[in-house]
Amino acid sequence: xxxxxxxxxxxxxxxxxxxxxxxxxxxxxxxxxxxxxxxxxxxxxxxxxxxxxxxxxxxxxxxxxxxxxxxxxxxxxxxxxxxxxxxxxxxxxxxxxxxxxxxxxxxxxxxxxxxxxxxxxxxxxxxxxxxxxxxxxxxxxxxxxxxxxxxxxxxxxxxxxxxxxxxxxxxxxxxxxxxxxxxxxxxxxxxxxxxxxxxxxxxxxxxxxxxxxxxxxxxxxxxxxxxxxxxxxxxxxxxxxxxxxxxxxxxxxxxxxxxxxxxxxxxxxxxxxxxxxxxxxxxxxxxxxxxxxxxxxxxxxxxxxxxxxxxxxxxxxxxxxxxxxxxxxxxxxxxxxxxxxxx
Numbered sequence: 239x240x241x242x243x244x245x246x247x248x249x250x251x252x253x254x255x256x257x258x259x260x261x262x263x264x265x266x267x268x269x270x271x272x273x274x275x276x277x278x279x280x281x282x283x284x285x286x287x288x289x290x291x292x293x294x295x296x297x298x299x300x301x302x303x304x305x306x307x308x309x310x311x312x313x314x315x316x317x318x319x320x321x322x323x324x325x326x327x328x329x330x331x332x333x334x335x336x337x338x339x340x341x342x343x344x345x346x347x348x349x350x351x352x353x354x355x356x357x358x359x360x361x362x363x364x365x366x367x368x369x370x371x372x373x374x375x376x377x378x379x380x381x382x383x384x385x386x387x388x389x390x391x392x393x394x395x396x397x398x399x400x401x402x403x404x405x406x407x408x409x410x411x412x413x414x415x416x417x418x419x420x421x422x423x424x425x426x427x428x429x430x431x432x433x434x435x436x437x438x439x440x441x442x443x444x445x446x447x448x449x450x451x452x453x454x455x456x457x458x459x460x461x462x463x464x465x466x467x468x469x470x471x472x473x474x475x476x477x478x479x480x481x482x483x484x485x486x487x488x489x490x491x492x493x494x495x496x497x498x499x500x501x502x503x504x505x506x507x508x509x510x511x512x513x514x515x516x517x518x519x520x521x522x523x524x525x526x527x528x529x530x531x532x533x534x535x536x537x538x539x540x541x542x543x544x545x546x547x548x549x550x551x552x553x554x555x556x557x558x559x560x561x562x563x564x565x566x567x568x569x570x571x572x573x574x575x576x577x578x579x580x581x
Contacts, residue, residue, distance in 0.1 A: 326372070381396060448487075
C-alpha cells in the first residue's frame with residue numbers, strides 16, 4: 239500500500255504541475271492559451287489533471303476508510319473534524335493572506351463581497367475546488383457503502399445520478415455555473431477511485447478497463463482536437479463522467495505497473511529528486527492554494543516577458559511556496575497533536 243501511495247502521489251505531482259501551467263497561460267495577457275496547448279499537445283494532457291485528482295482522492299479516501307470499523311465512523315466527531323480542518327484551515331489562512339494583500343494595496347473593501355468570495359472558494363483560478371473537497375468528505379462514505387455492498391448497483395446508481403444531472407443542465411433546469419458549487423458531476427471520479435482500490439486485481443483480468451479507457455479517450459480527443467458538438471454534456475466536458483473514464487485508465491494502469499515504474503524511476507531519477515516529486519504530490523492542495531493567491535496578485539512583469547518564462551516562474555513560485563506552506567502546516571499539526579497527548 240505504501241508503494242501505491244508513492245505512485246499516486248507522483249501522479250498528483252504531475253497533475254498539479256499541469257494545473258499551475260494551465261492557469262499561468264490563462265492569466266497571461268501575452269498568449270492565447272489554446273494555441274500553445276495545441277502546439278505542445280498540452281490541451282489533451284492538461285485536461286486530465288482535475289479528473290486524476292478526484293480519482294486519486296477516491297483511492298486515498300478508501301485507504302483511510304479501511305482504518306474505520308464501518309462507514310459511519312467516518313462521521314465520528316474526532317475523525318470528521320480532523321479531515322475537515324485539513325481543508326478549511328489552510329484555505330482560511332490563504333484567504334487571510336489575500337485580505338492582507340487587498341488592504342495593503344487598497345484593491346478592495348471589507349464588505350459582504352468578501353464573505354461571498356470566501357464562500358465561493360476564494361480568489362484566483364480554480365476556486366471551486368476547496369468546497370468540492372468538503373462535499374467529497376460528506377458524500378464519500380455513502381458511495382463507499384454502496385460500492386462495498388454491491389459494486390454493480392453502486393456504479394449504476396452514481397452514474398445514473400451523473401447522467402440525470404447532465405440532462406438537467408442540458409435542459410436548462412440547472413445552470414452550468416452550478417458545477418462550481420456542487421460535487422455531483424465529479425462523484426464518478428470518487429466512484430472510480432473506490433473501484434480501483436478494491437477491485438484493481440479483478441478488473442485487470444477483464445476487458446472492462448480497456449473499454450472504459452478507450453471510450454473516454456475518444457471523447458477527450460474529439461473534445462480537444464476535433465469538432466465535437468454534442469450538447470448533452472454541455473460544459474466542463476473533461477471532468478464529466480465520460481472524461482473521467484480516460485483519466486481512470488491512466489490511474490489504473492499506473493497502479494498496476496507500480497513495481498516496474500518504481501524500478502524505472504530508481505534507475506532514471508535520483509532518489510532525492512524522486513523524494514521531492516513525492517513530496518510535491520503530498521503538498522498538492524497547499525500548492526493549489528498558493529497558486530490561487532499568486533494569480534490574483536497584480537504583477538506587471540507577467541505581461542511584459544515571454545509566456546514560456548512566465549510559466550517557468552509561476553511553476554517555481556507556486557510549487558515551492560506550496561511545499562513550504564505544507565511543511566509548516568504539518569509541523570503545526572504535530573505540535574497541536576503532541577500537546578493534546580500530554581494533556
